[in-house]
Amino acid sequence: MNVRLIALLLWLPAASLAQGFAGLGSSAEGFALPEPNPTFTFPSDDGAHPDFRIEWWYLTANLTGDDGRDYGLQWTLFRTALTPTDGTGWSSPQLWMGHAAVTTPDAHFVTERLARGGIGQAGVTAQPFEAWIDEWTFSGPDSDAILRAAGPDFAYDMTLQATGPRVLHGDAGYSVKSAGGQASYYYSQPFFDIAGTLQLPSGDVTVTGNAWLDREWSSQPLGADQTGWDWFSLSFDDGSKLMGFLLRGDGDYSRATLIRADGTTVAYPDGAFNAEKIVQSQVAGRGVPTTWKVTLPDAGIDVVVSALNTQSWMDTSVPYWEGPVRVTGSHTGRGYLEMTGYE
């Protein structure tokens, strides 16, 4: 799963934490709800599901530059429906939000876009695949996709090749998010090779690396008491990968998926995955944990996850922390960390 629902905070008053972080725990009346044992069909499920309230296409990448430095990249498109109604043109209830970021060891560039659905300014088509908002685009087949975004002070232009299969989280893609049974549909494509150019104030950098795409849609994915989460996507040097999240609320709730190098998965129930804060940093005037001890004893995983740049703060309509991390311990590797709800 990826509880990266940040976006949605945007769509609801920040004060309504009684309804979970970003209103993700608020009522979903009138919208479609995820059902257990789903059957996804591709490529059509790569496209949008407007009957559901929220949805995202969330891509993060760990990169290495020709200058030998580590970089991180984020490209995200969020969709939210204001009402469970149809509507065309300007009266479409669909709203879109894009976030793009590039993280270097000493800088973090971030920018945001907002758009109305129904007028062509943003959207997602499944065949041929294209997700876009303004001039930002993520498009093309798995074997040869392009990814572009730009802000006032940075831009990137990348190509991607999938080297493995899509991966379903939870139970065949039905990912439970709380003890109360809230859930979402959730799959990933964690096997992208990525290459391209980062345009930064200090100059252009040619980069290569791995990218991880998360796809998730739901209508009420959080319990009303859940106020934030810590989400990890780690790629180990042995080719295996780990997705794990910790939802913070009246009682913490965790889930994890171990992805083997061949794409087969093992899903773990609540409590198997643990994440413990080790070091806290001052970020944007608040304390945010930027070094974690992550354990999944059932899989022999006991690692320390530390931020490449502790100041990877997403200063967007709904602020959160999202950035590349380094992994050491029983396994080594790289990954991405997302943390929300740190007020």
Added chain:
Amino acid sequence: MIAVTFAALFGHWRRNPLQLFTLLAGLALATALWSGVQAINAEARASYDAAAATLGEGQFDRLVRSDGQPIAQDTYIALRRAGWLVSPVIEGRVADARLIGLDPLSAPGGLTPVGLRNIGGLQDFIVTGGRIFAAPDVALDGAVSDPAIAPGTAIADMGTVQKLLDRPNELDALIVGPQQPLGQTSLDQIAPQLSRQVAQGGSDIGQLTDSFHLNLTAFGLLSFAVGIFIVHGAIGLAFEQRRATVRTLRALGVPLRLLVCLIGGELLGLALIAGAIGVGLGYLIAVFLLPDVAATLRGLYGAELTGTLQLRPIWWATGMAIAVGGTGVAASTALWKLSRMPLLTGAQPRALAVIAGRGVKVQAAVSAGLLCTAFVLALTANGVVTGFVLLGALLIGAALGLPIVLRAVLGFAANRSHGVVSSWFWADTRQQLPGLSLALMALLLAMAANVGVSTMVSSFRLTFVAFLDQRLASELYVTAQSPEQAASLVDFVTPRVDVVLPIMSTQVKIAGRATDVFGARNHATYRDNWTFLTAGKTPWKDVHANVAILINEQLARGADLTVGDVVNVGEQPLTIAGIYGDYGNPIGQAIIAESLFQTLFPDVRPLRFGLRLPRKKVDELVKDLQSEVGLPASSAINQAGIKAHSLAIFDRTFTVTTALNVLTLSVAGFAILMSLLTLTAMRVPQLAPAWAMGLTRAQLGRLELIRTVMLAVLTGAIALPLGLALAWVLLAVVNVAAFGWRLPMYLFPWDYAQLGVLAILAAGLAALWPALRLARTPPADLLKVFSNER
């Protein structure tokens, strides 16, 4: 002891209610004019802020179609998809309100009444509700009132407005966001039909209207100064009369410090009461004047103002502060004198010795210093602020010099007079002068302001009328709705008129300033009618050779350009061949040849045309245009119509000035009345001997009246040159700095004569009651003078 001492002191006001009234009324009037002006200014500023916040006017660049046609919604999407962070705007009118459609998601921050932080509001705005937000002065069914929206304006979502106006997929403009991403495709490649209008930082409403508000503030300050003269007089008089009380209290053992504190506290209390009354009156003045100010601002600058006034804490506070501060200034001399008064000094009232001895010399020196400063500034001042400093120095210097000049004149007259009564009259007048001088200063200032401002306004009007005659040479002006209609219109009228003069313009930057550039056809109309402030030998010939440009005075002064300088229009360098007056226009303007205009701006097609034809055929042509071309009546305006419209705007513009003039003059009249009333009672001891020696009470009353009128005439004689100097400063210094053009000064002797009569009438009326009172003083009171003689 404190209470008893205070009661003893305050007893003075109980015995002299008229003095108390003078003090309170003077202060209240002064505060009223000041806070009224402040209220208007505060209201106007709030309206500008709302306007700026509503549309980002002046803050953001805009993309529009050069030909004024709507922008297709697809163009908007194409621009967004090419990396242009623009936001759509559509505009129309519904039920007398300006209805604006925006997109809350793409609009730069703060432009829309709903945002992402308010999800319910957003939903209501863009999906389900079609919610409209409107300024409080807009009556639209179901609209939510929002004081942050510009007056006369309503805002709704783009989709709602497109539906209401029945203009699906059409936009009027695109607001360019303040930050744009890297790698943006150029505008030419995406939407070559659009041109970018640069936000007019240099001529935005706030800056433009600043000078107007500075004018108002200066007027308010002037009125306040006049009021403070009254207060100063009243306090000075009261202190003189209380000398005996003060001496007695001190002799009884009351410490001086306590006395000073008590009197200070008493004055503070009175100032607060008068201030509160004044602010209340100021509110009424503002309510009364605001519609005119709104009309002025709309006419001069196109700035919208609500006609309603809100109580704003800021001018309550400044009103009270200035009342207290003014009292402090007025009372400082008196308190200082009190604190230095020897305990055993004589208790005789010295009411009429307010100005004497060393004081006169100091006053003369200050007056001379201020007038010298004014003279130096007159030669050097070049900004609005220095212009007003010059005005201040001139007016205060002249006011302080007035008693000295009057004294000299009266002394001269006394030396020349023969006969007992006339000698006594001149001597008595001279002796009275100190008591009246403050009121006379007020009269001087009021009259001078009247002369100055009316000269400025009338000069402006005369120039403006001549300017309209020069500019509006065509007999008929028509406006087409679309380029197609324009084409058929030209085809239709060409055989019926002497010549068709297209009026086409677009906005560019010249020398870094936003400028409307016009393309002019090569025709005698321009050559014959256009007058220049300065020009080369053959300005029009050079223009039509496509090597020259004509610019208006505003641009020339603003960018410091003169004839012969070279400026660029786009990439095209052009020599300035002439500079012309362009009154009433806040921004730069330039004229180039029609052919060059078409080369530089091929997309701009004229929709407006000036038609030259014999005057008597105008009506017939208008009828034909309606029936044959389908041009609405409102789209054809004859020359007389435009002139009348322009003059109406002009006249409304100065209604406020006139109203403030009248108010200031009234305050001065009040000052004279109060001074005379307070003096009357005190003058009985001086008049009693004259009465005893055979002058009748009626004669005495008549002499009182004559004296006041004579003093008013003398003051008026000084006010006239002072007023003309004031007018010169306004026209040649303040106006140039504030508006960018210099106006020729004309004289209006008839107006001055009227004003003089009015002022003398005011002074006479003010003197009438005191004179009558004097004439009716019971003989017993006059006799009492002798029995009371100490």
